[in-house]
Amino acid sequence: MLKVTGLTKSFGKLVAVNNLSFTVNEKERVAIIGPNGAGKTTTFNLITGLLKPDKGTIEFYGKDITRLKPYQICRAGIGRTFQIVRSFPNFTVFEHVLVGAISRYGPRAQVDLLKRQAEDLIQKLGLSSKRNTLVRNLTIVDKKRVELATALALKPKLLLLDELMAGLNPAEIDECIELLKKINEEDGITLIVVEHIMRAVMKLCNHIIVMHYGKKIAEGTPMEISTNRDVIEAYLGEGVAYA
Structure with a gap:
C-alpha cells in the first residue's frame, strides 16, 4: 500500500529524517514511535506533501507521490490529523x-x-x-x-494520526483505542499513528517502527519492540509492558 524508500530530509545541518525505509500493508495499524526530535512528524509531513524530501521516494499503491502537492495526495486517499x-x-x-x-x-x-x-x-x-x-x-x-x-x-484509504491521544485521560484513551480499531476493522482504513502513550501503542498497533535521531533503529510487533535492547536504551526504558 505505502512504500517509503531511502527518505532523507535535512534542515540546514540537522538531518531530521535519515535514509528511512518501511512498508505499510492494507488494514495494518502501524505506530511510529521515538523520542522528541526523532523525525516522526517530519516523516508525516513528507508523506502528506507538506515537505519535499532531499532524497528518497514515497509510493502509494505503486504510484510515486513524492512530488505531488498536498491536495493531490489527499485526493489519492491519504488523510491526517495534526499534533496541534x-x-x-x-x-x-x-x-x-x-x-x-x-x-x-x-x-x-x-x-x-x-x-x-x-x-x-x-x-x-x-x-x-x-x-x-x-x-x-x-x-x-x-x-x-x-x-x-x-x-x-x-x-481516506490511509489515515495518519499525530498524537491524537495526547492530553486524554486513561478512560478517554481506552475509548479512542476502541474507536480507532473500529475504523480500521469495519471501514478498512489503514492507520499510522505517531504516539508517545506506550500503553495505547501496544494495545492498538500490530506493527511498530522506532525512530531515533532521524533513523529507523527497529521495526516489528509490539512484543518484539518491547523486548528490543536498542529500543529500551534509546526510548522505552525498563519495565514497559506488552499488552
Missing part, C-alpha cells in the same frame, strides 16, 4: 466536518450526499449533541474528535 489540533474555530461541528467532505469531492459533488455523510460521521464519533456548537467552544477531547471526523470525511 488545526480547526476552523468559528465553524459549527457540522460545518467543519462538511468542509472535509467537500474538500474530497469538490464543490460540484451532490451537496445532499455530502451532508448525509457528515451527519453519519458526527454520529459515529459521538458528536451528535455538539452538532451546532462552534468548534472554539469545544473541549480539547471534542476538538480532536472533530478533527478526526473531518479527516474521515475525506474518505
Whole structure:
C-alpha cells in the first residue's frame, strides 16, 4: 500500500529524517514511535506533501507521490490529523466536518450526499449533541474528535494520526483505542499513528517502527519492540509492558 524508500530530509545541518525505509500493508495499524526530535512528524509531513524530501521516494499503491502537492495526495486517499489540533474555530461541528467532505469531492459533488455523510460521521464519533456548537467552544477531547471526523470525511484509504491521544485521560484513551480499531476493522482504513502513550501503542498497533535521531533503529510487533535492547536504551526504558 505505502512504500517509503531511502527518505532523507535535512534542515540546514540537522538531518531530521535519515535514509528511512518501511512498508505499510492494507488494514495494518502501524505506530511510529521515538523520542522528541526523532523525525516522526517530519516523516508525516513528507508523506502528506507538506515537505519535499532531499532524497528518497514515497509510493502509494505503486504510484510515486513524492512530488505531488498536498491536495493531490489527499485526493489519492491519504488523510491526517495534526499534533496541534488545526480547526476552523468559528465553524459549527457540522460545518467543519462538511468542509472535509467537500474538500474530497469538490464543490460540484451532490451537496445532499455530502451532508448525509457528515451527519453519519458526527454520529459515529459521538458528536451528535455538539452538532451546532462552534468548534472554539469545544473541549480539547471534542476538538480532536472533530478533527478526526473531518479527516474521515475525506474518505481516506490511509489515515495518519499525530498524537491524537495526547492530553486524554486513561478512560478517554481506552475509548479512542476502541474507536480507532473500529475504523480500521469495519471501514478498512489503514492507520499510522505517531504516539508517545506506550500503553495505547501496544494495545492498538500490530506493527511498530522506532525512530531515533532521524533513523529507523527497529521495526516489528509490539512484543518484539518491547523486548528490543536498542529500543529500551534509546526510548522505552525498563519495565514497559506488552499488552
